[in-house]
Amino acid sequence: MSGRVARGRAYRAGRGFGLVELMIAMVLGIIVIGAAFAIFQSSQSTFRSNEGLARIQESARAAFELMSRDIRAAGGSSCSNFSVVEGAGAQTAQFRDSAVSGSTSSLRVVSGDDTAFRVSSSTATSVTLNSADVAQASDVFQVNDFLILCNARKTHVVQATALANRTVSFAALPGGYIPTADPYAPPAAVVLARFRDVNWFVNDNGRGGSSLFVSRNGGVAEEVAEGVQSIAFTYLRDGATNYTAAPADWRDVIAVRITLTLQGADVDGNALTRTVSNVVSMRGRTL
Known part of the structure; x- marks a missing residue:
């Protein structure tokens, strides 16, 4: 009797997993793998989104910094403003008369x-x-x-x-x-000193997108920031409270508002787009 019990125990111990147990283990494994894959995809999407946003912010900072230098210096020289x-x-x-001039889509600064x-x-x-x-x-x-x-x-x-x-x-x-x-x-x-004549505008970059460009003293346009879809300039006249796209007298302009629309790499099929603005005062007319 004891021999048959021992053999029964040995048989059950060597039998391994049954079909039901195996299916349950497989389902649990698939669930775990699916959850890990979902977390991985989410992390990848977040990384791409953050990287695209960082590139947009970097392009915006560079564009605003370079344009601001020119605008602040508009009409200025190394001599007195009373010269x-x-x-x-x-x-x-x-x-x-027109140290700053242009339109809503381009800006000229001398x-x-x-x-x-x-x-x-x-x-x-x-x-x-x-x-x-x-x-x-x-x-x-x-x-x-x-x-x-x-x-x-x-x-x-x-x-x-x-x-x-x-x-x-x-x-x-x-x-x-x-x-x-x-x-x-x-x-x-x-x-x-050299006379400085600078033009800022957005144009096709030849790579299927558009970028911010600058042309200095009539020279070849140089690419400054990639991914700039559009640019809008508006101007504040002395004594006014609202910005306008077409000042009646450019000699009265004391500040320029710049609005950029930038686009980064697609994230999950959606284009990452941001619109940012900056206001720059003309140093020679506000000090």
């Missing part, structure tokens, strides 16, 4: 370059740069460059016609004016 802009010509008129070079002597048709600043005028300027020549009293936009050693030549200033001989402005305050 009167004199002379004729398109560049002079733009610098004096100013003097941040780097200015001291003038040691001058005539009505040329200036000689300080030897402590440059060894040769051709190291910093080129023939046909438009330049800002100014002192504490007067500002002129001139075009370089010749460069020789440290001397830059140009067409005669109005009235035969000699910057370093002005009795009402110190000679040491006379400086020469």
